[in-house]
């Protein structure tokens with residue numbers, strides 16, 4: 281049985297998830313259905329695609345593998361649609377490019393660019409046809425600084441999910457953030473996706489694992505805030521180092537903030553630096569393999585390569601090394617689960633409670 285005991289809400293008493301959480305295929309599969317399916321995921325950019333162009337893609341390749349397409353119609357409206365024909369499930373769009381009409385190549389079913397059923401050959405005589413189910417399903421979307429998100433079956437609205445970001449977003453010119461393909465990166469980590477998230481959720485390890493990053497941040501001021509859909513860690517710059525201007529910090533913040541590190545459940549990180557936003561997209565590929573994309577949305581290019589967001593590749597390499605060591609350690613039959621630092625690990629505790637509650 282895959283159920284886990286709940287985790288004590290009092291961090292001073294709580295223990296971490298047990299090792300079997302990371303090893304049990306039934307738990308892995310259950311989380312895919314209960315956590316990944318109803319969640320919001322990065323799908324692209326609000327600014328991509330010219331009018332009457334389409335891009336097919338899979339949502340979370342390696343775990344959900346859901347065929348979708350992003351499409352902009354003649355009026356300029358962007359839609360995220362199912363890319364699975366409502367007849368016998370062939371893929372409708374196979375290549376990115378211009379798109380004036382949607383027509384399935386298997387038996388010729390046609391759809392409007394907003395997904396509505398248009399025509400099907402040889403269906404005269406079919407009763408109760410077409411039904412709403414014969415339209416291509418259209419997914420809700422939402423954006424943050426031009427990063428675009430969607431969900432197969434939203435367990436919460438986009439606004440609820442992204443609410444923790446709002447106090448910062450209202451201080452930033454979201455429309456000016458531009459995706460910079462030349463700085464995007466993809467990594468593969470030999471570890472369970474939840475270990476990658478665990479590591480993100482605490483700055484406790486920064487002085488030990490990231491000596492260069494530690495030079496940019498004031499250790500004692502690093503703080504955690506918890507929300508129903510995620511958490512925020514605020515990194516404060518050392519005097520003289522790159523920091524957000526006062527008018528671009530969350531209202532009331534007096535300190536020179538070097539980075540706002542948000543995590544929104546389950547697999548998206550929003551790292552705001554004075555130069556812009558790096559979205560970390562975490563893709564589970566199996567119990568011991570995870571792909572991580574860094575999607576940079578640049579707002580002030582002159583600040584790239586400075587401060588806490590100056591060398592993300594180095595920080596990632598250091599994180600990968602330590603996360604892969606934890607993956608190896610969790611194979612141990614001698615490790616029963618650990619305890620949390622009440623001051624440094626409330627974010628990890630919050631995440632473990634969410635996971636245990638889903639599996640209870």
Ligand code: FES
Pocket residue numbers: 365366367368369370384385386387388389
């Ligand atoms: S599967 Fe698309 S028309 Fe038959």
Ligand SMILES: [Fe+2]
Pocket residue numbers: 479480485486489490595599
């Ligand atoms: Fe790290």
